[in-house]
Amino acid sequence: MRSIPAGPRPKHLTIGRIGLYCFIFVCAIFFLMPLYVMIITSLKDMDEIRAANILNLPKELSFYSWPKAWSQACTGFVCEGLKPGFFNSVKITVPSVIVSVGLSALNGYALAFWRFKGAYLFFGLCLFGAFIPYQVMVYPLLKIEDALGIYSTLPGIILVHTIFGMPILTLIFRNFYASLPIDLFKAARIDGGNFVKIFIYVIIPMSTPITIVAVILQVTGIWNDFLLGLVFAGRDNQPMTVQLNNIVQVDYGVAEYNVDMSATILTSLVPLFVYFISGRWFVRGIAAGAIKG
Amino acid sequence: MKNNVEVKNISFSYGKTQILKDLSLDIKEGEFMVLLGPSGCGKTTLLNCIAGLLDLSDGQIWIEDDNVTWKEPKDRHIGMVFQSYALYPSMTVEKNLSFGLRMMNTPKNIINEKIAKAANLLQINELLKRKPSQLSGGQRQRVAIGRALVRDAKVFLFDEPLSNLDAKLRAELRYEIKRLHRDLSNTMIYVTHDQIEAMTLADRISVMKDGLIQQLDTPKQIYNKPANLFVAGFIGSPSMNFLNAKFDKSNQKIIFGKKQIDISKYESINNLTSDQEVVFGIRPENINIEKNEHSIHCKVELVEPMGADTLVWTSVEGNPISIRLEGSSNYNLNDEINISFDIKKSSIFDSKSEERI
Numbered sequence: 222m223r224s225i226p227a228g229p230r231p232k233h234l235t236i237g238r239i240g241l242y243c244f245i246f247v248c249a250i251f252f253l254m255p256l257y258v259m260i261i262t263s264l265k266d267m268d269e270i271r272a273a274n275i276l277n278l279p280k281e282l283s284f285y286s287w288p289k290a291w292s293q294a295c296t297g298f299v300c301e302g303l304k305p306g307f308f309n310s311v312k313i314t315v316p317s318v319i320v321s322v323g324l325s326a327l328n329g330y331a332l333a334f335w336r337f338k339g340a341y342l343f344f345g346l347c348l349f350g351a352f353i354p355y356q357v358m359v360y361p362l363l364k365i366e367d368a369l370g371i372y373s374t375l376p377g378i379i380l381v382h383t384i385f386g387m388p389i390l391t392l393i394f395r396n397f398y399a400s401l402p403i404d405l406f407k408a409a410r411i412d413g414g415n416f417v418k419i420f421i422y423v424i425i426p427m428s429t430p431i432t433i434v435a436v437i438l439q440v441t442g443i444w445n446d447f448l449l450g451l452v453f454a455g456r457d458n459q460p461m462t463v464q465l466n467n468i469v470q471v472d473y474g475v476a477e478y479n480v481d482m483s484a485t486i487l488t489s490l491v492p493l494f495v496y497f498i499s500g501r502w503f504v505r506g507i508a509a510g511a512i513k514g
Numbered sequence: 515m516k517n518n519v520e521v522k523n524i525s526f527s528y529g530k531t532q533i534l535k536d537l538s539l540d541i542k543e544g545e546f547m548v549l550l551g552p553s554g555c556g557k558t559t560l561l562n563c564i565a566g567l568l569d570l571s572d573g574q575i576w577i578e579d580d581n582v583t584w585k586e587p588k589d590r591h592i593g594m595v596f597q598s599y600a601l602y603p604s605m606t607v608e609k610n611l612s613f614g615l616r617m618m619n620t621p622k623n624i625i626n627e628k629i630a631k632a633a634n635l636l637q638i639n640e641l642l643k644r645k646p647s648q649l650s651g652g653q654r655q656r657v658a659i660g661r662a663l664v665r666d667a668k669v670f671l672f673d674e675p676l677s678n679l680d681a682k683l684r685a686e687l688r689y690e691i692k693r694l695h696r697d698l699s700n701t702m703i704y705v706t707h708d709q710i711e712a713m714t715l716a717d718r719i720s721v722m723k724d725g726l727i728q729q730l731d732t733p734k735q736i737y738n739k740p741a742n743l744f745v746a747g748f749i750g751s752p753s754m755n756f757l758n759a760k761f762d763k764s765n766q767k768i769i770f771g772k773k774q775i776d777i778s779k780y781e782s783i784n785n786l787t788s789d790q791e792v793v794f795g796i797r798p799e800n801i802n803i804e805k806n807e808h809s810i811h812c813k814v815e816l817v818e819p820m821g822a823d824t825l826v827w828t829s830v831e832g833n834p835i836s837i838r839l840e841g842s843s844n845y846n847l848n849d850e851i852n853i854s855f856d857i858k859k860s861s862i863f864d865s866k867s868e869e870r871i
Contacts, residue, residue, distance in 0.1 A: 404600035404673075407567050412661070413588040413617035422613070426604035 263482035286479035296467035306464030317382035329394025350388035373455030524573030551722035593662025763788035771831035798838035809852040
């Protein structure tokens with residue numbers, strides 16, 4: 222008997238749906254496979270790795286590669302593991318993120334609300350700057366920093382990250398602020414706010430979603446950076462990525478794949494962690510175009 | 515009475531578009547001035563110029579004998595209420611109200627006193643600890659009005675404050691604003707495109723179009739004696755009926771098509787010249803259904819019952835005419851009727867200059 226349409230429409234599993242699920246499943250396998258290999262390899266000892274069954278689970282769990290990668294593996298002539306690199310990366314990332322996000326928020330605020338003469342030109346330059354491959358600027362910047370005496374220092378690398386982060390961050394802050402109701406800004410001006418006060422008391426409290434997006438972009442970008450760290454940080458401040466490279470690229474002795482895998486996972490933990498805790502906020506921030514007061 | 519706000523020959527251009535052209539306007543102390551006009555007429559621009567949110571291209575603005583043309587909005591002693599409420603979303607109602615005072619480093623006890631007073635006046639005591647997102651539209655606008663009140667402003671500016679509210683709330687808050695003005699008797703400048711708000715609230719209305727003031731007068735005058743064709747058509751709902759006609763001086767009649775109307779009772783009939791092309795305007799409530807020697811015969815084409823009154827549509831020589839009748843009146847489609855015009859209450863405009871005669 223055929224049922225008469227009433228109530229909720231019955232759910233059907235269509236061919237399209239099945240295809241979609243298959244596709245998603247294959248994609249998931251494809252992207253998870255390297256992670257799987259990395260984790261199980263890091264838990265094997267070298268004898269088992271030499272047996273070359275790359276996909277097999279370890280017969281015997283061995284955790285020795287993890288502490289070794291963290292504090293004993295050799296990078297060049299020093300054998301202190303990734304630990305110094307981790308703290309170098311923290312020392313580089315934290316101030317770079319704070320300075321670049323803070324300045325970009327201020328820039329975006331000025332561009333969106335205080336339409337100064339040439340604001341559009343400036344905005345256009347920012348847009349342009351966001352898409353210039355930074356290899357082009359590495360050498361000139363190096364010469365400038367050398368002249369300033371901050372080449373190969375911690376402030377030097379922080380300055381470089383701040384400069385390269387600002388165009389794109391200014392862009393996203395400006396666009397976010399441009400989507401806020403302009404009446405809010407007008408009301409704040411009548412209520413006695415000046416440039417700084419309005420920014421601190423009215424604009425910053427409303428910036429949470431977009432600030433989270435900016436922080437995620439900057440933390441992952443700076444943490445994952447290799448080139449700038451290699452060129453500008455100097456021997457004492459080499460970030461984790463550079464040290465990871467030094468561990469993995471051995472010119473002599475045996476390649477310890479389990480240690481390499483552990484080191485790689487350790488290096489990627491920070492961006493992974495950031496994505497996991499902030500995924501929800503990231504989506505919310507990106508979609509925060511229409512905030513109503 | 516002295517002037518509280520004086521707008522002296524101001525012009526404002528946005529890029530190459532001139533929005534306000536050499537506009538002057540004096541607003542008396544304690545006056546409720548409504549700027550009324552269709553969208554794009556420059557009324558909100560004028561308000562923003564008075565507030566100092568836009569820089570003039572020319573002219574001056576004076577508030578209480580003080581030339582504020584180059585002063586920052588915060589130094590003009592104004593309070594402003596926006597259509598979009600513009601409450602700070604991250605602050606509670608209390609913080610919203612006190613923001614302006616805190617920016618001026620007002621002592622805490624005075625702030626509390628002023629907030630309590632404003633909250634009482636607007637009946638928002640219960641809401642003080644809430645965030646704007648937890649308020650309804652009407653409550654938000656009350657808070658926004660409160661925020662303007664606590665600042666002891668010399669002038670209150672309203673930028674279409676009721677346009678985002680539904681019809682019932684709009685009527686409620688309109689009443690509230692009128693009451694507020696009665697009790698505080700501050701100078702208020704109020705922008706709206708809603709003629710009912712304008713008629714009910716204003717001491718004087720300035721009707722604007724294309725950046726120019728078309729007529730500046732009391733609501734009564736504007737309704738009964740519109741200065742030109744635009745004002746006549748803009749004010750009143752349903753709008754005034756218009757008939758294009760020619761004046762016949764010898765008979766003191768206007769002729770349109772085959773019909774004639776005797777206008778000998780029109781107040782300024784002597785200003786009309788022979789064979790002048792005119793537009794005859796009459797409000798729907800000034801047309802009567804009655805048979806006499808001047809009446810015109812026509813047919814009912816549409817009936818709109820509106821409760822308190824009924825609108826009957828007919829046409830004369832192809833021109834649609836609406837007639838406002840009592841709610842109890844009973845007419846049906848295709849009824850034959852005779853209508854006559856109350857000439858004393860009509861308006862006659864020159865069809866070229868569109869000015870009232």
